[in-house]
Amino acid sequence: MAIGVKTVERPEVGASYLRATLKGMALTFKHLVRPITVSQQYPEEKYELSPRMRGTHRMAVHEDGRAKCVACGLCPTICPANCIKLIPAEDENGERYAAVYEIDEFRCIFCGYCQEVCPVEAIHLGVHYEAAEYSRERFVYDLERLCAQDHPYTQLWDPEDPASQ
Amino acid sequence: MDNDRKLINVTIDGIEVSVPEGKTILEAAERLGIVIPRYCYHPALSAPAQCRMCLVEVEGAPKPLPSCVQQVQDGMVVSTDCAEARKARRGVIEFLLLNHPLDCPICDAAGQCMLQDYAHETGQLRRRAVEPTVVLGRDHVTSEIVYFADRCILCTRCVRFMEEIAEEPVLQVIQRGHKGYIDTMTDELFEHPFSMNIVDVCPVGALVNEDFLFKARSWDLDQTASICPGCSQGCNVLLGTKEQRVVRLKPRPNPEVNSHWMCDYGRREVVRWGAGIRAEVPMVRESDRLVAIDWSRALDALVEALSEASGGAKAIVSPGASNESLFTLRSLMERVGFEGGYFHVTTGSEQVLKGFPKLALREDRAANARGAELLGFERVDYVYGALLGHRGVVFVLEEALDGAPEDFGEGVELFIYIGSHLSPAAGKADIVLPCPIWAEMEGTFTNFEDRVQRFNQALRPPGLARPIWLSFSVALARLGAGEPFTSVAAAFGALAEELGVYSGLSYERIGLNGATTAAAGSAAAARR
Numbered sequence: 001m002a003i004g005v006k007t008v009e010r011p012e013v014g015a016s017y018l019r020a021t022l023k024g025m026a027l028t029f030k031h032l033v034r035p036i037t038v039s040q041q042y043p044e045e046k047y048e049l050s051p052r053m054r055g056t057h058r059m060a061v062h063e064d065g066r067a068k069c070v071a072c073g074l075c076p077t078i079c080p081a082n083c084i085k086l087i088p089a090e091d092e093n094g095e096r097y098a099a100v101y102e103i104d105e106f107r108c109i110f111c112g113y114c115q116e117v118c119p120v121e122a123i124h125l126g127v128h129y130e131a132a133e134y135s136r137e138r139f140v141y142d143l144e145r146l147c148a149q150d151h152p153y154t155q156l157w158d159p160e161d162p163a164s165q
Numbered sequence: 166m167d168n169d170r171k172l173i174n175v176t177i178d179g180i181e182v183s184v185p186e187g188k189t190i191l192e193a194a195e196r197l198g199i200v201i202p203r204y205c206y207h208p209a210l211s212a213p214a215q216c217r218m219c220l221v222e223v224e225g226a227p228k229p230l231p232s233c234v235q236q237v238q239d240g241m242v243v244s245t246d247c248a249e250a251r252k253a254r255r256g257v258i259e260f261l262l263l264n265h266p267l268d269c270p271i272c273d274a275a276g277q278c279m280l281q282d283y284a285h286e287t288g289q290l291r292r293r294a295v296e297p298t299v300v301l302g303r304d305h306v307t308s309e310i311v312y313f314a315d316r317c318i319l320c321t322r323c324v325r326f327m328e329e330i331a332e333e334p335v336l337q338v339i340q341r342g343h344k345g346y347i348d349t350m351t352d353e354l355f356e357h358p359f360s361m362n363i364v365d366v367c368p369v370g371a372l373v374n375e376d377f378l379f380k381a382r383s384w385d386l387d388q389t390a391s392i393c394p395g396c397s398q399g400c401n402v403l404l405g406t407k408e409q410r411v412v413r414l415k416p417r418p419n420p421e422v423n424s425h426w427m428c429d430y431g432r433r434e435v436v437r438w439g440a441g442i443r444a445e446v447p448m449v450r451e452s453d454r455l456v457a458i459d460w461s462r463a464l465d466a467l468v469e470a471l472s473e474a475s476g477g478a479k480a481i482v483s484p485g486a487s488n489e490s491l492f493t494l495r496s497l498m499e500r501v502g503f504e505g506g507y508f509h510v511t512t513g514s515e516q517v518l519k520g521f522p523k524l525a526l527r528e529d530r531a532a533n534a535r536g537a538e539l540l541g542f543e544r545v546d547y548v549y550g551a552l553l554g555h556r557g558v559v560f561v562l563e564e565a566l567d568g569a570p571e572d573f574g575e576g577v578e579l580f581i582y583i584g585s586h587l588s589p590a591a592g593k594a595d596i597v598l599p600c601p602i603w604a605e606m607e608g609t610f611t612n613f614e615d616r617v618q619r620f621n622q623a624l625r626p627p628g629l630a631r632p633i634w635l636s637f638s639v640a641l642a643r644l645g646a647g648e649p650f651t652s653v654a655a656a657f658g659a660l661a662e663e664l665g666v667y668s669g670l671s672y673e674r675i676g677l678n679g680a681t682t683a684a685a686g687s688a689a690a691a692r693r
Contacts, residue, residue, distance in 0.1 A: 072270030073382040096271040119270040
């Protein structure tokens with residue numbers, strides 16, 4: 001016989017399971033009359049997220065609806081997942097703007113570097129997690145969609161304790 | 166010239182160095198690899214010592230001295246990085262930043278800006294001035310160059326370039342102090358064939374090329390040492406490439422050819438090369454149409470067709486093809502009997518840079534006309550005339566065949582077209598082989614004064630395009646002429662061995678700065 005094999009001794013024929021069954025049923029009835037609510041009734045009830053939760057992106061806009069992005073190219077440069085596509089161009093006032101700005105949320109690792117590096121506080125991560133879509137293409141957010149998002153911006157650090165002390 | 170002068174000893178940052186008399190502290194420090202910050206100093210321009218950025222501490226001197234004009238003296242003890250010098254530099258940067266906008270994120274010079282670098286290195290974290298900044302706006306100075314007056318630090322490098330090198334003093338500093346800006350005296354824009362050099366000399370982002378504006382960040386560009394193929398001067402350049410495209414050309418300093426400069430024509434034209442529909446796969450004729458096939462079968466077809474060919478070979482080549490491509494083509498033609506190779510050079514007016522007359526936009530607007538000549542190809546005005554009545558094998562190498570007669574390529578035994586682009590005239594070819602453009606391969610060009618210069622590969626060739634020297638050397642080996650070349654260096658080595666003019670040269674010896682042929686070298690020595 002191989003080492004470590006344990007022979008289980010079966011209870012004798014005629015042993016009663018009644019006591020154990022009643023014990024279990026008692027617990028069940030106890031919860032029936034005095035329930036402990038651990039489960040959350042999602043999606044009717046939603047979880048309260050931390051303001052520092054890093055979810056899908058949102059672009060800040062000017063009052064007239066233009067994106068605040070100046071197409072400096074720092075976010076695609078710093079992005080470790082290489083998920084930001086940016087093509088800068090010149091607008092009618094001779095200013096630099098993002099002609100194409102796309103973030104592939106599938107590739108994104110939600111590190112928050114883009115938000116941290118942005119010199120004009122345009123691109124932000126958002127406190128948002130419900131990103132389900134019916135097609136993969138929809139996970140590439142273009143500029144229009146990034147501007148249209150309305151969830152709160154992520155706080156990368158606590159404003160009262162910026163150095164996390 | 167250095168040898169004629171007396172050597173004197175100075176100590177810079179604790180290191181002793183012997184330099185010829187008359188050198189400045191800045192130049193002496195450069196020999197030690199110590200880079201003293203500078204704005205107004207440029208190695209090819211005069212030094213007005215007006216930016217005060219290169220101040221250094223000299224033992225015994227009552228105050229810091231500008232190292233770009235202060236000549237070294239025997240026994241001088243210089244300190245470039247002491248507290249005193251740093252303090253002086255920090256002060257200069259603070260003054261420069263008084264009115265300089267902090268628009269690095271949208272400035273084209275970010276990443277290659279000397280003000281950004283030095284402010285980061287020695288500047289202070291916060292602005293102390295409370296006054297509002299002066300805003301001056303922007304304007305065109307030429308039709309292609311935009312001047313951002315706010316960003317200008319008035320180093321006057323551009324003014325001195327136009328005055329000393331272009332010898333056309335059109336730019337001036339207008340106004341004084343914080344109101345100062347660079348402009349022409351009239352309201353009109355100025356035009357100069359070398360005007361874009363003022364963009365290169367600008368240490369900040371005040372003068373920018375509109376063609377490059379907002380296109381790429383400098384850190385996104387891959388830089389490759391190359392040769393400008395725009396004319397027979399062969400300026401040494403750095404190709405800035407991004408996402409499989411040449412975005413810009415910048416001159417690469419070479420005192421023998423182009424110093425620190427290059428012409429606008431080169432920058433403007435060459436970046437557009439490679440556009441259009443490219444030839445990507447080898448094709449051979451099957452009955453009445455061209456069929457795409459792979460390289461091994463294309464070479465089979467080529468070798469078979471050439472070994473069966475009875476008539477001699479004539480060729481139309483491009484004067485922009487590299488020496489190695491032309492050499493292997495010629496070797497291949499010799500297998501069936503070389504009856505003549507011809508090329509046509511597009512010409513334009515010559516534009517000499519007055520302050521550096523060695524450099525000019527040459528009449529021949531092709532990089533390797535001289536190299537083709539040395540290889541026995543003949544310059545003609547009308548290439549198709551030279552092929553009239555020819556019934557043997559016809560090669561066309563990298564030539565677009567614009568303006569070819571309707572019946573070109575008809576009635577010949579074999580018509581082989583090698584090109585980067587598909588030309589309509591190539592439709593009659595029996596074999597079409599795709600080849601890369603100059604930025605997609607390496608090789609050598611021979612410039613107008615027999616200087617051989619190397620260019621490197623910056624881009625990936627499209628599709629199956631591969632260099633001519635490579636595919637033809639394989640075909641040559643199949644025809645029983647030695648081993649195929651495994652590198653462009655080997656191809657050039659074989660060329661140098663065969664052609665007397667290039668004797669003594671090797672791919673390694675040419676290096677990044679190029680080398681003249683023995684004959685041209687002795688001719689230059691005789692002139693001296």
